[in-house]
Amino acid sequence: MQKILRRVATAERVAAKRTKAKDLKVFKKEKKEQSEEQRQQISMAREEFAKAKQAVKDDWNLGPLAPRRDIGEWAGAKGAIHETRYATYGRITLAMRNRRCQWAGGAVNLNLAVGDRVVLIDGPDKGRIGKISRIDETKAEVIVDGLNKSNLRVQAELRGENDPPVLNIELPISISAIRLVHPIKDPETGITRDVIINQLVHKGLIHDRLSGKSRWSRIVPGLNVSIPWPKKEEAEYKDYKCDTLRIDVEEKTFRPTLLRPPFPPSVIDELRNKYSRFRTRHEPEYIARLEAEEKAKEDRKKLMDTMRTPLQELHRAERANKKKKGKPRLTIEMLEKIGEVMARNMERTRNAGLALPEASTTSTAADSSSSSSPEQPAAEAPIPPPPTESNVEPSSSSSSPPSSSSDPPSSSSTP
Known part of the structure; x- marks a missing residue:
């Protein structure tokens, strides 16, 4: 072991x-x-x-x-950057993301959300404040509205006829290059003003096993001030002329009657296969196609019947005659004949059993005479003829009782 x-x-x-x-x-x-x-x-x-x-x-x-350098692929895109430089290639490890998000509580449970006001501490827009519009947790980067914008060249294959060759958009910013801005009330003066928060920690982390989501509060260490999460803005939906009104959607336009099925045929085709064999109603074209296929099979069978050889025709006729006759049945005459044959065989078996004891008695007497006079030769005993129906009669003086009619014939009976 x-x-x-x-x-x-x-x-x-x-x-x-x-x-x-x-x-x-x-x-x-x-x-x-x-x-x-x-x-x-x-x-x-x-x-x-x-x-x-x-x-x-x-x-x-x-x-x-x-x-001139604004010709060819760079026509009208002077001063713009290449489109491949818009996003960083490759994946960033968890250690690198934690270093970037160290001030915000780490990359796993980030204390930032879309809608937070942040200030840039690095780059050309250093010191400016904006709102976060998107967070890329896989690279620990954010996009701030209106900040860190640059001219990006757009290839001719990707833009329309009237679109400009240069697109001014926001470039991603590392989370380490921003800090959270939140209004906090000064306890001494009572004045509320924006404060740059350089450190955030978690508090009251709760993990929901059913949904797989976690929720917590973000706290400023030292001050013990809770920073509320930004409220999610409700999406605004614009009405168009092609939109269907709610009153039209809720209106009952279908009323089933006895003159038509409860479901339209198109709905039935969607719920069940159009050509399913379990359907009770089929289209006339489908039924006609199935009938044509069956007829083609029958015609093929008839064609094969016309191509049989004479021997096949003879065998076919013999099989047909046998089917007409049906299974053979025993008539009364046949049963009587079978009974006579069975009685005759039983009688023959019984007679053969009575002849065997007499032969054994004769052989015993011959042996005793030869033993009394050894010098004289013993007379040969006559051999009895084989038993037949004419010379063998049943004897009532035999020691063995007669066999009943129900006994089966022995194996030594002669036919």
């Missing part, structure tokens, strides 16, 4: 080692691909910065003789 346990433990260690090596190989491969993509982005950004600097130098040194 100990040997088996050692083998199992060894196998588990080997399997764990292989799994760890496989996971490490996959991790290294993904990390390599991610680093290559980031390196390409950085090289592309450096190339664009170098071209922009060179363009400024050419405009300053050459003036009107400076070469």
Whole structure:
């Protein structure tokens, strides 16, 4: 038993080692691909910065003789960035996301929500305040309305005829480059003003097992002030001329009667297969098609009947005659004949059983005479003829009782 346990433990260690090596190989491969993509982005950004600097130098040194760079793919997109630089490629690890969201309570339970007012502490819009419009938790980035905007070049294949080649949109911002702004009342002066919150923690974390969601409160450590979550704005729906009014939707337009089925045929076709064999009502075209198929099968059978050989026709006729005659039945005459044959066989068997004791008595007498006079030869006993119906009669003096008619014939009876 100990040997088996050692083998199992060894196998588990080997399997764990292989799994760890496989996971490490996959991790290294993904990390390599991610680093290559980031390196390409950085090289592309450096190339664009170098071209922009060179363009400024050419405009300053050459003036009107400076070469034009807003032609070809970049026609009308001077000063814009490439579309591949809009979003960061690759995946960010959990450790990197936690470092970015350290001030907001971590990346798992982030203390930020859509609608929060934040201030930028890095970038060209440093010090400006805006609302969060979208949060990308996989990359720990947010998009703030009206801040960190840039001109993005749009390819000719992706824009319409009248669309401009440049699109001014907000670029993602790392969560580490923003801070929460919330109005807090000063207990000394009683004045409420916006305060930049540099740290948030969780309090009262509750996890719902049924829905899989968690809820908690966010607290400013030290001050013990609870920051309420932003209220979700109700979606506004715009009415159009093609919209159906509620009064028209709730109006009962279908009233079943005895003159038509309770469901329209189109609804029945949706609930049950149109060509199902369990349906009791089918379309005339479907019924006609099935009848045509059955008729084609019958015609094929008739055609095969005309192609039979004479021998097949003879066998077919014989089988038909046998079917007409039906199963054979025993008549009264047949039963009487069978009874006579059975009685004759039983009588023959009984007579053969009576002849056997006489033959045994004769052989016993011959043996006794030969033993009394050994010098004289014994006379040969006459051999009786075989029993027949004429020379054998039943004897009532026999020691054995006569067999009844119900006894079965013995195996030694002669036919």
